Amino acid sequence: MRRSNLPAELNRFVGRDAERAELDGLLAEFRLVTVVGVGGVGKSRLAVNVARASQKRYCDGVRLADLARLRDPGLVEHALVEALGLTDQTSRPPREVLVDHLADRTLLLVLDGFEHLVDACADLVRRLLCGAPGLTVLAAGRRPLRLDGEAVLPLPPLSDEDAVRLFTDRAVAARPGFRAEEEGEPVRELCRRLDGIPLALELAAGRLPALTVEQVLSRLDDRFRLLTHGTRGAPARHRTLRTAIGWSHELCTPQERLLWARLSVFAGPFDLDAAEYVCGGPQLPADRVLDVLGGLIAQSVVLREADAAGSRYRMLDTVAAYGAEWLAALGDAERVRRRHRDWYMGLATWCELEWFSPRQAEVAACADGALPNLRAALELCLETPDEAHLAQHMAGTLWFYWVGCGRLAEGRHWLDRALAPGSGPGHEEARLKALWVLGYVAILQGDATAAVRALHECGERAARGRNALALAYTTHRLGCLALLSDEVPRAEELLDGALASYRELGELNSQVLMAQVELAMAKVFRGDLESAVALCEDVREVCEERGERWTRAYALYVLAYAAWTRGDHGEARDLLAECVGIDHAFHDLVGLVLAIELLALVTASEGDPAEAAVLQGAAGSLWEAVGPPLFGSAYFGAPRALCERRAREVLGGERFGAYVAEGGRLSVDAAVARALAGRAGGASAAPADRPRDGSAPAPGTRKPAGSPTGKGGEAAG
Template identity: 70%
Template sequence: MRRPFRSRTPPDAPLPAPGGLPAEPNRFVGRDAELSEVVRLLGESRLVTVVGVGGVGKTRLALRAADQVQKRYCDGAWLAELAALRDPELLDHALAEALGLTDHSGRPPRRVLAEHLATRRALLVLDGFEQLIDACGALVAELLRRAPGLRILAVGRRPLRVAGETTFTLAPMAERDAVTLFTDRATAGDQGFRAEGERLTAVRELCDRLDRIPLALELAAGRLHALSVEQVLDRLGDRFRVLTEGRRDAPARHRTLRTAIGWSHELCTPEERLLWARLSVFAGPFDLDAAEYVCGGPELPADDVFDVLAELISQSLVIREETPAGTRYRLLETVRAYGAEWLDALAETDRLRGLHRDWYLGLAAWYELDWFGPRQAEVAAGADSALPNLRAALELCLENPEDAHLGRHLAGTLWFYWVGCGRLTEGRLWLGRALALDSPSDGARLKALWVLGYVAVLQGDSAAAVGALHECREEAARSGNGPARAYAVHRLGCLALLSDEMDRAERLLRSALDAYRELGELNSNVLMGQVELALALVFQGDLDAAVELCAEVREICEDSGERWTRAYALYVLAYAAWTREEHARARTLITESVAIHHGFRDRVGLVLSVELLALVTASEGDPAEAAVLQGAATRLWRSVGPPLFGSAYFGAPRVRCERYATELLGAEEYRAYEEEGRGLSADATARRALAHRPPAPAVPRRPPSGGRGRARGARKPADSPTTRGGESAG
């Protein structure tokens, strides 16, 4: 006779509280928002699956959530740990064991489980199911169908893909929570540990470099008995060797960081492992096209990359993100480092790095072409997203002198990003490195030279600019490279403009523009040359000619969709409108200029526009707001270079505004408002500039000594300050 199914608990024993959740081994830290969301989802869905990369804290969060809601379930909350299982046939037995069930009746375990749960209201936590995902999915579907009072909280690298499933992806910890967790665990081993001062800075860096993954942080904290925080940081080049100790009572798959990630690796298919290794060549976010080009090959056709990538995403090994540049993918650094080791083992690292470099060389060239057109904002966003990978490509180019020409080509091709998107300092770094390598003169070297000169001009480094631009012009003349010579002459004209040499600037800029026309060259650089010529004319008093030039630029920009150069043309048109006392028109023009420059993060254009807007604001009768904008511009100049480029002409709006606002407010009040402006960030400055509405005029609308530009050929704008030597510019 078969023995009937019964509980393990003897009938005369005191009944324990329903449930089988383990006690927490230590303090639960952070995750307040995530915890609340999982609890909410459990109230709405009968199956919630928490997914995430290995070591991110999925199990701990799930158990905490189960503990918070277990009172809702009169038959308890139970944990079934499945990670050690490999045989699908043992799955039903493991669940029965977790529920404290024994049955010697010979009935199938699935039937026992279903009958036991059919009339019960319970929560079942399934942890570590991914290696048995098909079997587990089928079991979950059947149990949910046959037990209406059952809710399941599953924990794994990928969703179960069962009807009615709600997925919650657990990301790495926020920085504040990560620091708190690390400090808490470090203090447990050393009561004297304090995260303060320089040590706090080191702890923050350590948390970031470990991707703020709780397992990695706990393992790192466990090393502090032998190493300082700084020493752990120094050794993170081989994080899998450093982080080798964990709790002895932790699951085997969590005892080392290598094992935690390796656990995920073992569960991947050969194609998934191969793609994981190849994706490790990416230094930051990448798109599908890049992955297909770089990672495709005979063993993994490019057409199959997406399907395999999707599986890695479902396993939380690859993160999918929506960015301003579109959909992007990335690996957490810990996952990437593990993949890189496998790529080395496959002896594919050099080949993949070469493919990666080639892709980003092509992408930069494509972006340069697209910069002159309606996709400028998309190009800027794309370059921002690709920057870590562009850096990696540049590094590879410059590692080998034989590839130096590729490094110069890439650094020069990215001129639009260095100049147009606020990356002057980094651009100069890469250009300098590329040009420092010995190699014969070629088109790539010439381009890098004039781009370096351009960057140096905008940074106010006249000596470096002159050296690079003269070298470029001379080598271009010897080699017959017309475009390079035109660009060098153009940038020499720009340097003359910022150096208050208006006659020379006009001559050089006209020469460059003539050369561009002969060459059939038309792009953002060419249009910028026309704007710079217009500035030279404005500063010499020829407003009509300047307005005509910029009106033409504006029309071309509208036809082509170009916005970056358009913003500079608007600056000139606004300057001319203010000079003609057309203040409302000047405000409309310069406000649009501010918006465009801020969108591209072009600090040079932004600070010039803000200063002109301050003058317009003062002219409209709001000296207090004008003083605030002046102070904000002062702060912006710190991130640009020498204030006003050291130019009396470019400094004229500031001098006029300060003089007028001070007369109306008094020196002390003006300084107070200006100090307020110095506290504004670039974002806050742009918001304030774009939101301001001029008040009704309560003071004279025309600043002292304002008015129309001087006669053509004048050496100094009206009311411009004296030069640095104390002598007039005339």
């Protein structure tokens, strides 16, 4: 994991020398510091700038959580989990995950834009500071958190000198060749009129390609009286900022104003296709959106940026809030919000279909980039009880993201809400899908009770409605639950039945292939290694044809186990290296921890018990974020038990424990790098390290040293 997720500065930070020094001093003395001020005064920019400069103080890094576009207080904890780069797939509350992760770390957490969620944030920050003595929180918002021990830094507007410097810097970028000294008094007058508010100054500078400073001043003066009558009792500077944004709004063409208002429904970055669909309509045809968007970009109303999913656009929160007020005044907010929801419903559907394709990595990046907007769409679905079925459909459709990209906790949040009693009438097909997806998520979180409840309801409803596909998915997931519960014969029966139903229905996707891999695992546990290999080779072949990588990783895991039992440690290591790489790329901790545990056994069999112990320690740490270690399964725990016994015999208990502790301190990224580094040579495996028939030990069986099956002797190699 990177030490910081702070955004790169796209332009120079100007001025604020005294405030930077004061904030830096407060961070050295207090564990909670809050920068407060009006919108647009530069709170966020100052906090990020000082956080970046003070990174060396925090050995575990600096992380930023931007909460400005979040609306649901219940998502604050999920947002912090995301900001910290955690992938927790358990059913533990996110707050518990955060406290456990931060407990022994020295880290600076920057919270930005929290004021509309102040109660939820204050409660969470209090708990985190109490449970993590090495944590420092730097918050930036319009009001303090009001917690004991909080140091508050009110941020005033820029001084006259800094305001002129900032305006000049941005003016030169907007109009190369601009010289403030030639403009003289008009520049100083403009900065005074805008009260030294950075956002207002930047908006004004953005007009210089079309206007002179004198023209900017005259137009601003014309609009001042018109737009200063804001909310009664609002601070003067707040009204001035509103004036500056309103003045910029007035200078836009009618179509630019209309697009500005409609773009305000986006909760995060958006692409051109989304803008054309959501914002096209009366008075603004979709084919005109690109040209009009270019005008807003030129005026700094919309920012263009690049991410893993390509070119994206976004609006500053204050600018978007102004647009939202205009959209409401136009009486068009409900229509545009529904178009926004429909677009992201369609995007979720497209992603689900494309997940089973060579574009799987692109789909993961797309869903990551769209997450704030997907949340907004889900929230709108849940606002109207009569549309609960839309929330159920969307939350179910995103199964690939919740499960395949390490978002189990957030998926559980939305699925539980969509299926909650009183959520309104639903369409049966949407409810069935949400139920089996909830069962799937709960299984992987180790919450068998919730899984059984959801799958039982799904099975009963599917049987009554004769929905064969939903019944197949229910049977499949019950088979998965039986497998993880060491009920192997039942798992094999259920998975066989699910696969037969899939074939009859013509269903083929990542889920179907996963059922085949899970059946292969059941056969491994029963000692039928030949059948397991055949199943997984078939999965690998289909994955290669379709470009599917996520399920492929699980098939590689089973094939690596087979290679180890044959004594082919080189092939096992190669297969597991590919498996680890795929799982890590998709943030799939379940697959990753299983692969690292098996790789530890391969490493021990190659004659390097110390490195095997390190890998076991790393895997043990990962299990904390996955759920019950090895799902509480003796079958899944067999490689770990054998590896530990052999490494402990060679190293002794004390040295073994030290190496395990070393691995436990590794971050996820470091553990993956360690696993992929491999070994430079190594002794051959002792023959007794391999079972003859490929079977795993029976649950609860004590095995003589040197034989995982309790049979002793050499395996055929």
